[in-house]
Amino acid sequence: MENKPQHCKQCGREIYFDGICANCRAENEKNKILAFTxxxxxxxxxxxxxxxxxxxxxxxxxxxxxxxxxxxxxxxxxxxxxxxxxxxxxxxxxxxxxxxxxxxxxxxxxxxxxxxxxxxxxxxxxxxxxxxxxxxxxxxxxxxxxxxxxxxxxxxxxxxxxxxxxxxxxxxxxxxTNFNKCYTLIKGSLEEKKKSPVKIGVKTDEKCPKCGCAIVNLMEIDGRDERLDFIGIDGVIKAKCCPNCFTFSEGDYCRYTVNGESEAIVGEDTGEEEDYLGESGIEELTSNTFVLGDKPVPLRFAADWDGGSSIGGFAAWIQDCEIKMCPDCGKPMKYLAQIQWDTVIDSMEGNAYIEICKDCKTMVMLHQQT
Ligand SMILES: [Zn+2]
Ligand SMILES: [Zn+2]
Ligand SMILES: [Zn+2]
Known part of the structure; x- marks a missing residue:
């Protein structure tokens, strides 16, 4: 039986059944519970x-x-x-x-x-x-x-x-291992994204030596915005990696400065990887319009299946909770942010997680899916 593409009756994204998409259903359920007396x-x-x-x-x-x-x-x-x-x-x-x-x-x-x-x-x-x-x-x-x-x-x-x-x-x-405040990332406009202190998916002009795909700042965070005081970063930090290769790794690390400089650490094993994202995937990832929400939300607000993207608080681990050890000091890192992958690349699944060691100015990006 052939399923013809249709459009979600709520958000318009392409789906293969009649009705509303899974993201919209989760959104509606969330709004219902938010309205409970x-x-x-x-x-x-x-x-x-x-x-x-x-x-x-x-x-x-x-x-x-x-x-x-x-x-x-x-x-x-x-x-x-x-x-x-x-x-x-x-x-x-x-x-x-x-x-x-x-x-x-x-x-x-x-x-x-x-x-x-x-x-x-x-x-x-x-x-x-x-x-x-x-x-x-x-x-x-x-x-x-x-x-x-x-x-x-x-x-x-x-x-x-x-x-x-x-x-x-x-x-x-x-x-x-977690920050004591949480903000969600919400849909805004391209104009608003330019001003948002948290941005998801910003293209750099570097190319991945393994797969050739564009290196991306998975997240850019301007800690000088007062909403982000809880992170304690007096500047801009960028979590940089290859958005294709990191989904196959145990976690890709980068070193950062608070002036927005980041260097992706490419592991010893330099085996070639296939680029599954391609230019269209990069285009889709980097053209999202998520912006930082205005008000803090409960710490576990995004610790939910379809929890969306967030900074601080608790993650929705799809597999086990995975706090990485800092490659420099050997101590447990601190969970910083999560990106729900299918909200930025329609055909992908799972979540991206970002963790930080502020002592060593290191971040790790990892990916989990079912
Ligand atoms: Zn929808
Ligand atoms: Zn790559
Ligand atoms: Zn460290």
Whole structure:
């Protein structure tokens, strides 16, 4: 059967079915939740708790829980209590605002030797999201004196911690892996983009030595705009890479100065890559009109499937949360920004992520998709 291209009835983009595109549907759902009254939110929280108590899991109300947390920043203290009493440890965000009683109870559980490794992994994630000094100290202890379940997990507690926006280095120093403010990037005009302190996809005159495609600043950030004070950059930084090759790599690094100079670090392996973007892909990527939003949004606003592009806050990891180690100082980098790839190149999927080490003036750009 042949599907003829049609146009989304809302935004006009080309789709292969009758109706509105996935991006527009997600947008409509978001707007519906943004318009919820307090009573409506509380009613949904009631349904979330009822389901966990009745079924011992969160299934039917999973999506609405995540979206209420992301878009409306709901307090999860009561939800965490019900979740713990119902032995529900997924998703970990249920425990974001868990009371100290619940945190203590989970710590007691995870410090045991003989619990199931799957449960231990879930508990580590829930505790990571709850955060706090006690959790941090317990993670250090668990990493230095591993319990039996550790043999069956692939990674250390310090990796789980990054889901909560923190971790620690080898010496046990606490490190924040996320910024404490978030702005989304919204559609503007070409004129507005010229003035926006955050730009996605700006072409340079360099060519990639591996595939020949144009090197692009995936993001340009002018930290002097007061909205971006939270990043603490007194100048312009540019996250530069080959927009084709970085999607196949484990992460491409660049060195920057706050005067807007950046040098892409091309790895040792100089094998040729095929250029899948081509000139038309570069043209599409660099002609987007995204601009920085006016007001901050909740930290997890973009930590959602179809969360869009954003700076600061939490990312929507399509696979595992992936905080890279700085190639210069060896310490965990800090998550800085995300670009939802299909909003800038229609035929592509996944998200691009940018992380930074301000001490070494280094950024990394990585890509994940399903
Ligand atoms: Zn649409
Ligand atoms: Zn390339
Ligand atoms: Zn560093």
């Amino acid at each position: 307090e009573d409506e939110i509380n009613a949904k929280i009631g349904e979330i708790c009822e389901e966990m108590a009745a079924k011992g899991k969160l299934d039917d109300n999973y999506d609405i829980f995540i979206k209420l947390l992301d878009y409306r920043d709901i307090n999860t203290e009561n939800i965490a209590k019900t979740a713990y009493n119902s032995k529900v440890f997924f998703p970990c965000e249920l425990y974001r605002d868990a009371s100290s009683d619940i945190v203590k109870a989970m710590l007691e559980l995870v410090k045991q030797d003989d619990i199931d490794a799957g449960l231990a992994g879930d508990l580590l994630l829930c505790l990571a999201v709850a955060g706090g000094e006690e959790v941090f100290q317990a993670f250090l202890e668990l990493e230095r004196q591993p319990r039996k379940w550790r043999q069956k997990l692939y990674v250390n507690p310090s990796f789980y911690a990054t889901y909560g926006g923190w971790t620690y280095d080898k010496e046990g120093n606490y490190i924040e």
